[in-house]
Structures are given as structure tokens and as C-alpha cells.
Amino acid sequence: MERPRGTKSKADQIKAFLEQYQPKLSEARGFLQFMLSKEEILRRTDLVSDLSGYDCAILVSAKGSGTWPFLFRRGDKIYTKTSQAVVELMKSLPERIGLCLSTAPPPWSEEREEFLRMLARWHDEVFQEDLERLTRRQELLREIDRALDERDRKRFEQLSAELRRMR
Template sequence: MGEVINGAEKKYFIKWFLEKYELQNREAEWLLQYIASNDHILERVHFIDNFKNLPKTILISTKCVQMTPFKFYKNRRVTSDVEKAFLDIHNNPHEDIYIGLFFKDRSVSPEYAAVLETNPQEEAKETDALVSLQAELILDQAVKIYRLSKLYEQIDRALDARDKEQFLKLTNELKQIEELG
């Protein structure tokens, strides 16, 4: 994840969120208050939009949206029991917790944007794709440099041999390569 969001920022956001929105599941509000009251757990909390392939995820919805009120995912197991989520968080405070919140205007909320992080699984895929693209560009450049080097050698040989036809053919090929960039 790019920028690290500290516990104080997360605590402020949770308090703002609970003051502004009414949750579909009242126990979920209690769980968020518990999380906000524990600095160690807050450091392990990550607010995310894309929650695929994560080990421990909580999804919470407000009354102003039509989504499931509460879901807790851990290692491909799913429950809507807030107490099970609480017990897991309480018993495993060293584990990261990814929270997805669904509320009206979340896509334009500066408060939410301030604590929103990217899914580390997606970030890793993006990094892998970027590294792969960079490697491909470097390889393409190396092939081009090698091809130009060989072409210059052939042009020199054509000049030495006074082979006008070969010289024209090779210089046209050189122009085409240079035009492609």
C-alpha cells in the first residue's frame, strides 16, 4: 500500500462515520467503536474498496444503501455474525483487518478518501504488470540497438564493396527503423 494512514486518522474517520451515518446492523456500530478504541488494532485496520482475495475482511453497510448489513470473511469463510468477527479481532490483534464500508456518496467523500487504501493483492498485480512492461520495453530497446548495430555493419560492408543496390536497400531499412522511433 502506498501511503500509510495512522491510527489517529482512522479513529477520527470512524467517529465521523458513526456520527454521520446509521448502520443497518447496530452490533456493527459497536464493533467499529471497539476498533476505534484500540490503538493496536487500529494500526492493523485498512479501509478498502476492493476486497477480493484478502484474508480477513469486514463489510458494513449503512441504512442509506441497499447492501448486505454486515459480512465477515476470514480465509474463505463467511458469516453475518458480528460477535464472531469481534471474537476473531479480539483473539488475533496481530492480524490485518480490511474493512469495506458502503454508504451514500462514499465515492465523493473526502473523509473516506483520506483513509482509503488499495488492496495489497491488486497492488502486487499492478506492480508485477509494471515490472513486466518495463522489462519488455528494455528488451525491445536492446533488440533495436542490436539490430541497428548489425545494420550499420552491413551498410559499411556494402560501402566497402561499392554495392549500391545493397547500400540503398539497407539505408531504406535503417530509415524505416528510425521512423518507428
């Protein structure tokens, strides 16, 4: 059966979101697929960027966006689990449902910028430490091979002990 034009367009937009983005909350993918399978839910759903004004609102965020991973609001009750949202929708279907598929990046702030710089420095330091450890390990293995070739047992034991301490 062919979907009515409005629901087909909504379904296409939801499918496009799922193809292009990975939801922050992995269960949200299944929730959106649940919505796609329910014609009546799709018919009552409006795809919006602002959920204010909707008594029943659903937010699904893509990884990397600056919004909450998943949120289902019905009246004054808020649910953050997709299973709770499915139960609520199956109990009774609201007349209008606002669905926001958020891909907006987090807002810029000095604190966020500083955090990202600190994270980059930390990553570089950890990478440098790992690189130095790997280089030293390779150097020790070459020296151990040389000690074995020269039948230098004392040097072999000393280098082997140092290699074990690195682990």
C-alpha cells in the first residue's frame, strides 16, 4: 500500500537522517524504525527544529550534536528511554507529535574551546609517550638479539628484565 504524500515525505526525511547520521543513543535508531512502521504515528508527526508548542515532543540527536541523546516529553512527563516512549505511544496516540532530528553542533564557548585544546594536548602527550615506549621496546629487542648473538647471558638477562618492567 502506498503511503499518503505527507507521511512519505516524513518517512523519507527520517530514513535520510538514519542513513546520514548515527544517533547518540543507539536504541534511538530502533525507535525511529518503530515510528516508520506505524502509519498512524507518522501521520500525526511533524518534523520540526523547535519542540516548544508540542505537548508530545520527541528529540533524537545525532552523534556530535550538542543536544540531549533522546528525549520523549508528553505533557509534564519526560522520558529518556526509548522503551518508555514506545509504551507511552502505544497506550494512547496524541493528536500531534513534534519530532526533532537534531544534527546541530554544540554551541561554541570559551570553556568548550579550552576543553578541546586540553584534550588535544593530552592526546598528543599520550601519543608521544606511547611512541617513546614503542621505540624503546624495539630498541631493547634489538639489543637482546645482539646479546644473544654475542652469547652475553648477563646482558641478555638485564635487558630482558627491563623489557618485562615495561609491560
